[in-house]
Amino acid sequence: MEENLVDPTADDFERNQELALRPKSLSEFVGQRRVAGQLDLLLKAAKSRKLPADHVLLAGPPGLGKTTLAMIIAEEMSAPIRISSGPAIQHAGDLASILSSLSQGEILFLDEIHRMSRPAQELLYLAMEDFRVDVIVGKGAGATAIPLDLPHFTLVGATTRAGLLPSPLRDRFGFTAQLDFYENSELDKIVARSAQMMEIDIDQDAICEIGSRSRGTPRVANRLLRRVRDYAQVHSKSKVGTAQAKAALEMYEVDPLGLDRLDRGVLDALVKRFNGGPVGISTLAMAIGEEAETIESLAEPFLVRMGFISRTPRGRIATPAGYTHLGLTPPPDLANNSLNSPGNPGNPGNPGNPGNPGNPGNMNGLFDSPASDA
Numbered sequence: 290m291e292e293n294l295v296d297p298t299a300d301d302f303e304r305n306q307e308l309a310l311r312p313k314s315l316s317e318f319v320g321q322r323r324v325a326g327q328l329d330l331l332l333k334a335a336k337s338r339k340l341p342a343d344h345v346l347l348a349g350p351p352g353l354g355k356t357t358l359a360m361i362i363a364e365e366m367s368a369p370i371r372i373s374s375g376p377a378i379q380h381a382g383d384l385a386s387i388l389s390s391l392s393q394g395e396i397l398f399l400d401e402i403h404r405m406s407r408p409a410q411e412l413l414y415l416a417m418e419d420f421r422v423d424v425i426v427g428k429g430a431g432a433t434a435i436p437l438d439l440p441h442f443t444l445v446g447a448t449t450r451a452g453l454l455p456s457p458l459r460d461r462f463g464f465t466a467q468l469d470f471y472e473n474s475e476l477d478k479i480v481a482r483s484a485q486m487m488e489i490d491i492d493q494d495a496i497c498e499i500g501s502r503s504r505g506t507p508r509v510a511n512r513l514l515r516r517v518r519d520y521a522q523v524h525s526k527s528k529v530g531t532a533q534a535k536a537a538l539e540m541y542e543v544d545p546l547g548l549d550r551l552d553r554g555v556l557d558a559l560v561k562r563f564n565g566g567p568v569g570i571s572t573l574a575m576a577i578g579e580e581a582e583t584i585e586s587l588a589e590p591f592l593v594r595m596g597f598i599s600r601t602p603r604g605r606i607a608t609p610a611g612y613t614h615l616g617l618t619p620p621p622d623l624a625n626n627s628l629n630s631p632g633n634p635g636n637p638g639n640p641g642n643p644g645n646p647g648n649p650g651n652m653n654g655l656f657d658s659p660a661s662d663a
């Protein structure tokens with residue numbers, strides 16, 4: 290069973306499960322209409338010129354469809370695809386041997402391209418531009434570079450951290466697609482499509498229940514669908530209705546806006562134990578018994594995106610929307626301070642207001658310097 294239902298990354302087992310659900314063409318690919326339109330044009334133009342397509346960089350958070358798009362590019366170009374990743378290419382020689390074994394028009398998909406070693410990245414510059422690599426033979430002063438011509442291939446790079454790519458590498462891509470989080474209506478379509486492929490009988494309200502809790506991420510949507518299916522199966526329901534979807538997602542502690550236990554733990558501690566902050570991440574992590582890294586990579590980006598917390602130079606603070614999501618009234622000074630109120634794009638509001646029961650005072654600065662880890 291997956292450890293964290295809303296983690297947008299996947300292990301090899303899950304990637305295998307996902308294979309069957311991947312859209313095979315741009316017309317099947319839901320959402321990202323601007324990027325899909327631009328890619329469509331690029332591929333059609335390359336096909337009409339009977340040449341391999343320009344190199345493509347796909348940038349965006351995990352689980353949004355980068356691998357899927359790379360496979361679609363291969364499918365649409367009727368070209369074979371070779372798949373590797375940055376962390377697997379630590380030496381320039383590893384890359385040289387992959388490149389020299391490519392066939393004309395082949396797609397080379399390099400996932401997490403920002404994690405490739407610097408010497409390999411440098412070798413890639415020449416390969417992308419001139420379809421050539423210099424193979425170094427010998428060592429030291431006697432080393433010589435033997436140029437090796439490569440077939441014309443299309444590099445499709447994927448990255449979650451485009452900013453980490455050296456600009457000479459970024460500049461050599463003919464087209465960069467920035468993928469955005471999906472709208473709920475798009476996620477609903479993805480869930481409906483996956484349910485059909487998995488032969489799950491599910492009603493529209495249950496689909497929407499899953500879509501709205503999927504944090505804008507198709508991978509999370511498909512994963513929640515699998516857990517809802519399990520729940521309905523164990524409870525002998527042949528058709529999944531809203532009640533089963535809600536019960537399953539409540540059981541897995543994924544709330545109506547997609548916050549899980551970790552997210553709520555962070556928000557709860559920030560509001561109740563640290564009086565809304567500012568507080569440094571390591572103090573916050575210690576308070577809830579988690580690694581600072583886990584909070585930074587899993588909970589914080591989503592809480593910031595939802596407008597529930599803000600990062601300030603002095604540490605993390607809870608926003609009025611963050612208080613409201615916990616069913617609490619924001620302190621008047623916070624509510625009046627527009628600087629601290631970035632607004633909440635997705636919070637339907639929470640009418641219940643039990644007040645703030647558990648604030649032991651601001652513990653900011655007890656364990657760490659918020660300025661240093663803010």
Ligand code: ADP
Pocket residue numbers: 307308310311312317318319320321350351352353354355356357358447479507508511
């Ligand atoms: P990434 O490479 O960005 O981490 P993937 O391409 O592996 O993401 O997508 C994760 C899962 O989400 C796959 O099962 C894929 O089928 C599904 N998916 C992603 N984007 C879409 C989309 N636009 N339409 C339908 N399914 C999608």
